Amino acid sequence: MVRKKQGILSFILLCLMAGLAIFPVLCNLVFSFFGYGSLGGNLEKFSLGAYYEVFLARPDFLMKFWTSIFLVTIIVLGQVMISILAGYGFSQYNFPGKEIIFFMVIVLMIMPYQVTLVSNYVVINFFNLADTYWALILPGFFSPFGAFLMRQAFDYCPKECREAAMVDGAGGMRILFSIMIPQVRNIIASLVVLSFVDNWNMVEQPLVYLRDRYKYPLSVFLAQIDGADLGIRSVSGVLAFIPVILLFFYFSDDLAEGISISKI
Amino acid sequence: MNKKLILIISVFMTIFLISCTVVSFYIWDKNLPKVRTYYYHSAVLADIQSVAYFLREDAVVLNGRNENVVYRLRKRMGWFNKEYYVDEIPLDIHYENDQKVYRENGDIRVIALGLEEGDQIIYQYDGYLKNDATVKWIEGEKGKYNVELFD
Numbered sequence: 001m002v003r004k005k006q007g008i009l010s011f012i013l014l015c016l017m018a019g020l021a022i023f024p025v026l027c028n029l030v031f032s033f034f035g036y037g038s039l040g041g042n043l044e045k046f047s048l049g050a051y052y053e054v055f056l057a058r059p060d061f062l063m064k065f066w067t068s069i070f071l072v073t074i075i076v077l078g079q080v081m082i083s084i085l086a087g088y089g090f091s092q093y094n095f096p097g098k099e100i101i102f103f104m105v106i107v108l109m110i111m112p113y114q115v116t117l118v119s120n121y122v123v124i125n126f127f128n129l130a131d132t133y134w135a136l137i138l139p140g141f142f143s144p145f146g147a148f149l150m151r152q153a154f155d156y157c158p159k160e161c162r163e164a165a166m167v168d169g170a171g172g173m174r175i176l177f178s179i180m181i182p183q184v185r186n187i188i189a190s191l192v193v194l195s196f197v198d199n200w201n202m203v204e205q206p207l208v209y210l211r212d213r214y215k216y217p218l219s220v221f222l223a224q225i226d227g228a229d230l231g232i233r234s235v236s237g238v239l240a241f242i243p244v245i246l247l248f249f250y251f252s253d254d255l256a257e258g259i260s261i262s263k264i
Numbered sequence: 265m266n267k268k269l270i271l272i273i274s275v276f277m278t279i280f281l282i283s284c285t286v287v288s289f290y291i292w293d294k295n296l297p298k299v300r301t302y303y304y305h306s307a308v309l310a311d312i313q314s315v316a317y318f319l320r321e322d323a324v325v326l327n328g329r330n331e332n333v334v335y336r337l338r339k340r341m342g343w344f345n346k347e348y349y350v351d352e353i354p355l356d357i358h359y360e361n362d363q364k365v366y367r368e369n370g371d372i373r374v375i376a377l378g379l380e381e382g383d384q385i386i387y388q389y390d391g392y393l394k395n396d397a398t399v400k401w402i403e404g405e406k407g408k409y410n411v412e413l414f415d
Contacts, residue, residue: 057295059288062281063343214343242277250270 025241032234050231054239061218065239068217071133072199075140079195080188082141087150088176092162102151109144114204121208135209140199146191153187153258154180189251190258196247200240296400297391299350301337301384307367317355317379318371323387324357328394332357334376335393337384337401350386352395353378 033046054061089095090102108116120139121130129135157180165175181188203223206216218240225233248255302323307316319334327333331354338351355376358365365373379385384401386393393399 055284056288056291058292059285062285246274250267
């Protein structure tokens, strides 16, 4: 009886928290169709005017969307590759200073991005990469969190598999791609989703490293949108969460499993 | 959720968004305000021995905040190629004895700091103009030195 009551209480609490999380998204959807005044004021008529403005009237919104897709795809691919190689190295190999270097990776992971923004800008300016997409892509390739996650993932793999492959004559790269990566597929999927979401929402880096407003991704545009019609702002938000929601649904099973296995 | 279904939805969404992008470029280009410009010559008045600003009366307009402004044409890099845009310059109309001051060719005297010799001043446009808006340059009077419109 007590357990049943606890179960019901937990269920109610989780429903409330889910409602709180979903409420802004639902508001966004409602405002995109009904415009201003939908809550507490007179209901506007159902209208697709905001959708016409964002999707058809001018190309600004969609071009920023494609800019974001282009940037984030390249960053995520690079980040996953480098995280896999770094995590594999930290997990399966012993080399001098390994623990110190890994400790520094964890310190970087905990540090907010704003702390390294200025030093990154100095380096980017030195290489004349300011106001180019490389200023966003190259720093984005290295993710301390990705290296940490992949190390946890490869630690989980039984060492016997690797040793058996070595006995059979497989080299380091062959072992990595044919044996280790298939075992941590779920965690790589989690890394893809988390990395995508993180880079999809980046605002500070484009504002600091880019000067040409035509190069700004959609996240910067959403952060700066001001004075525009509420309907347009809501539709821009809808446009921004389409790829994220599709990616999440595609990798939802892998995401849950990957996070639980990596013990984060 | 079925991964195959999500993949199919993603492909359709991509095709839909690409089509919308192409169509939006076409619609936006068709709806761009069209402008006509003339070449601005600065003037130096002998009596005050300094630069004075004279503009065509139809080039002085009211913006959305009910302020007197003049629009000049500038060029910048657009999405794929160079485009023209509007640069708003606030001004005050110069009055003497509560009257506007006219030059012999009909231009009125204004105080518009920021105007430079060779600027392409917009005197006629359709639609609505605002600062930094992209426009289509229909006709303009090229200056003596055919000044390029770069920032």
